[in-house]
Amino acid sequence: MDGNTRLCTATAAAALKESFGCDGQPGSYTDVDHADVIALYGHNVAETQTVLWSRILDRLAGPNPPALICVDPRETEVARAAAVHLANRPGTNLALMNGLLHEIIENGWIDERYLGEHTVGFEELRKRVHDFPAEEAARICDVPVADLREAARLIGTAGRLLSTVLQGFYQSHQATAAAVQVNNVHLVRGMLGRPGCGVLQMNGQPTAQNTRECGADGDLPGFRNWSNDAHVRDLARVWNVEPLDIPHYSPPTHAMQMFRYAEEGSIRFLYVIGTNPAVSLPELSRVRSILAREGLFLVVQDVFLSETAQLADVVLPAATWGEKTGTFTNADRTVHLSDKAVEPPGEARPDLDIFLDFARRMELTDQDGAPLVKWSDAEGAFEGWKECSRGRPCDYTGLSYERLRGSGGIQWPCDDARPGGTERLYADGRFLSAPDLCEDYGRDLVTGAPLSQTEYRALNPDGKAVIKAAEYVPPHEEPGGEFPFWLITGRTVYHFHTRTKTARAPQLQEAAPEVWAEMSPGDSGALGLAEGDLVEIATPRGRVRARVRVTGMRDGVVFLPFHYGYWDASGGREPGDGAATAANELTITDWDPASKQPIFKTAAARVTLVERGDRPSAAPTTAAARPVAQGVPATTGGTAARSTTSLGSASSPASGRASGSASGLASGSASGPASGPASGPAVGGGVR
Template identity: 75%
Template sequence: MSDGPQVHGPRRAARRDRIAEPWGARTPYAAGQQWPVRVDTFLADDLTPDDVDRWVQTASILHSNGDAIDIAVKDGRVVGVRGRAVDRVNRGRVDVKDLYGWQANGSRDRLTRPLVREGGRLVETDWDTAMNRVVERAKELLATQGPSAIGFYTSGQLFAEEYYTLGVIAHGGIGTNHVDGNTRLCTATAAAALKESFGCDGQPGTYADLDHADVIALFGNNMAETQSVTWMRILDRLAGDDPPAIVCVDPRPTPVALAATVHLAPRPGTNVALMNGLLHELLRNDWVDRAYVDAHTVGVEELEACVADYPPDVVARICDVPEADLREAARLLGTAQRLTSTVLQGFYQAHQATAAAVQVNNVHLLRGMLGRPGCGVLQMNGQPSAENTRECGADGDLPGFRNWANPEHIEELARVWNVEPSDIPHYSPPTHAMQMMRYVENGSIRMMWVSATNPAVSLPELRRIRSVLSQESLFLVVQDLFLTETAQLADVVLPAATWGEKTGTFTNADRTVHLSEKAVEPPGEARSDLDIFIDFAARMELRGKDGTPLVHWHDAESAFEAWKECSRGRPCDYTGLTYERLRGGSGIQWPCDDEHPDGTERLYADGRFWAHPDVCEDYGRDLVTGAPYDATHYRAMNPDGRAVIRAARYLTPHEIPSEEYPLQLITGRTVYQFHTRTKTGRSRQLQDAAPEVWVEVSQPDAERWGLAEGDLAEVSTPRGAVQARVRVSRIRRGVLFLPFHYGYWDTPGGHEPAPAGRAANELTITEWDPASKQPIFKTAAAAIRLVARGDGTPSAAPTTAASAPVGTRVEATRGGTAAEVLETTGATP
């Protein structure tokens, strides 16, 4: 699918420590050329490719990039991975987490049998006993309270087939409105911003836009660590002819910031002011495609009126960024010939999340830069299958991007599911994750089924979450690979198969669908999430309106066929895809149907949107209050289905620094770990690269609070405190950073602090963006103090990326020979 001439260097193979060099060797290319192939291979135990019995096709599961990978199998076990040269997404490259993270599959502490709570302890049992307990409780609650008693909290790491099945069971079978994913923490704002601007979810751009762009702007997106393979693509552009200019908005000195032409490091919580300042400059200089705006959008007058109040000098004060840098960033955005923008958690998990992300869409609408090579918006997400929760109806949306407030969409869905429209709750938007926790807290949700996620570490304000999940009134079911912090609190634990042990499809952040095939058997009695859900539906005797089984599929491929039917005619149309078509070649971007048999690289060419009132997924929300607009409002505002330019004024964050808490805390990731380290923490190379929590402090703040590299410090907010070793870095002054990966499963506390906390979410605030309902992890007031002087040993923070130390006295992060990866370049796919 990718266009442009190919470039081939000489064929070269080299071994490289990818812990030390996460982005590997450069393969430079120029604007408009095709990204050269580089195949990364990592095999354990000194094996060579000749030793491998089989290579089994899949894609990456430890981030959202969707890198196509083959799993190496020898003697019935996974022994390594190799990038797929043929794939449009990665052209053979593999992210550092995927190179080594698969080793967790073979961990000795995998769950192999179901567990049930007996006398306060979790004890092993058989599947019948465990499932019958779940089914008995579900039936009892349905009889006594009804569907409002039951909630499902899922993941961004299952497969499309599993989400779809779960969505059918929950919405169409049980009839509950309480279905969401941890994607609420990672991708909810991406979806909300796309719905606000374009009427419907769906990534406008494609990674291939990076091959053509002359300006690439990354808004709150530390791509080098979150989607490292796509960052390799940008690095290769920067190393080639006609390199693009890079604009970076991030308070940390990320690899993106270091590579940037202009780096803006705003005060946390001020993204909307910053964006309004940039839009002010676009309008003032008339860097606007008036013909595009007139023909394809509504709402520009409102934007003009709003951003008039945000001239660069005002914005420079609010955000505390140099005015000249702000103007220069605006000039780059305004004069780009081919602008590609990416957005991630720096915007999504921050104050006024949706309002800020929407302003990035507005930059592209004003400039008419959508749907053409190099002109794309990439509202990214954090997890491998986050996109599928959005499409398949497992994250607070209905499947196929159907509009819960449009009765015709509900009727159509009811026909597909063979149920009555009234069986599908649609009286209000599906309940979001944080609200579900509130319903558990007040006792009105009495059974919650958590699949493939770990809220006891990943949700904000952990003391509260632990207390909520431990409530007597709650029957907690947890389905996972390991006895996570959350699983330790469960009443029933179901052992699940994982990537490589089951088959299914998943879709990355640029709409590329990949097939992931089963390579080996799961351990013990562990079963695929799909099998568990199908078994539950059967035991619950869930039926359609004519008495036939509601879930009428029995395996991954038949579930995929059912999902395809549900997607028919919708923006995310999968009907042109089959497992057979996805085997062997590259992943394919949806929509893929009769009209687009090879998929669709870019959405919204020619300024056509899925925004017509009869078609749109959402009528939008008030970006400040979060109140949903109704059909009448939307129809009056946007009768012809154009893109909507939504303006938003800057609001002061609700928690601002005080005398007691003079700093601002932000949380985030490192390139070596994923989420709560359930997998990456069990891979030696990754765990050794980032073994324990640290706190990043700027040099001036370190001096002010008497802290040095390696000292033990306590970081506190009104919610609690954690202890971490200090990394003195070039982070913005006044800001502290904690990685959120470190919970308690590998500490004496098990699921809680013992006694000092280390999970960043002990500190985060229970607050969310009213429009997207995404929690705010990046704007808390915090304090820091010295607990104990270090002995001269630096903190364990990696030196290779955003947590790099000031000065050179810290030994560089290395993986040694155990982390050597074979990189082959110059190969043709």
């Protein structure tokens, strides 16, 4: 078992476990309101978390605005608002962080008392970054050395520093190692546990926090440690099973390895729930061939008939968020309750009901012969989860549906000692890293080799925060020769993941109807390309066609949004119908050694002209895709996006539902769009 978390936020969890012994964000969204410097590392918050960006904009427009530092090869809205924009070369995030830490340490912008009392490993870090002066880091990263030094000065002299990290780091080369260095900045500066002083190792979808704490990402529930027999025994007690019934004799199998096993034939049954690997995983031609294997029985449980569902033997139609009741937990540990608003249509059922039915049909029992699953509804499941979390770092025992309803959310841990929840972790310099408590014993950040319990006890017997250094090594695939460009992928503000819901919202589909390729003015000029030209982007794995959007991108980099599969709002396409539009046709089968998160940000590519454009690219003119050319029509959502408001009433055109769909516009699953009802298995259990 693994979660969509593996593609999205596995590195966040891994980095937090490496530094603090346990998952769970140290900071809070409220730190935005207090920080005087906000550093955003590979985090295009203006397009990926728009409400949080609005909160940052409020600070920027008010008195005493914070200074922003943006690390991103694209000229995003964050970059335009930043005091310093470091548009580093893809694959060099760790080199950049080592350079920043060198400047911070060499200038004495560190908290010696905090380091001595609350951390281990600082001297190793000092030695590692000693050979990474600003000039060397700037050379590797291809950024102005003056900008790197200015960023280090702002970070090193901030009174209240907030750092956020997202996919620009997580889906890149040496992902965990780079993210850990962001934690190291806060540890060497003593910037944790106070208003405005925090780290948010962000989630690509904020509610992915649920996946991690409940164990659906290959970990044990409640942040228990696979390698700690006492933790396994405690979970066995909660579930009333024998400890040996909980497999813990080897590290969990991550998603990328699962697909390899399915490719080899040793996995013959695959159950895909609320995710769309036929669009979201790297090297899609390989992934599609695996999903379509005759020897693999594929079950897909989702809201819409996604590209993955079309390859399934059985489809189980699921209800979406407004059609079921349950809790979700945001990135900063805030627990919310979502009540069901409407009944699901047709045969669609809430995921929980499907799982309960499955458990009954499988006759799953505990060691006394009683049903293994003791609850029958969402609130009962929540009460069961509370007991599973009791005494663990993510303690929910002080929460209830009654308390959550109307509360606006409560941050865990919440128990008898902290009935109001906990705004920030580690305020007292005490960490969840003691050998008997920690969720993980850590790994070598370069090779991914795990530490044993004995090694960890020797490293950190007193349960302090762990400062871990890492050597920079170049990416496995670099531009050169036939493939001179870096290819990176990412999101746009108008679509979410593989467009399960957003492609069905006509306003959003109108705003970003098709894939595009962003290039810099220098690169497009050198190739004789102009706005709207149709080009082919190729890597050793495949080809994609897209129209050029010339933006403020750094030279040497091509950007493709990853949302677009073989489906479009006009009725759907099959693989092979014309040119590919999915960015992941091109990405590499490779992953970070520590977090096992796939790498989507470092691939070597070439760009060639297919035909001259007769129109500008349909890419949005807002945010990072803003064109440098004049006269490009502004992005609109079409007539469906128009609304009028008058005193006492408001109206807006309804978007409606896709014909034959199992749900409305909003989906609680991180999956892709449906392809239309004409193909694929029958909903409710057809056979391919």
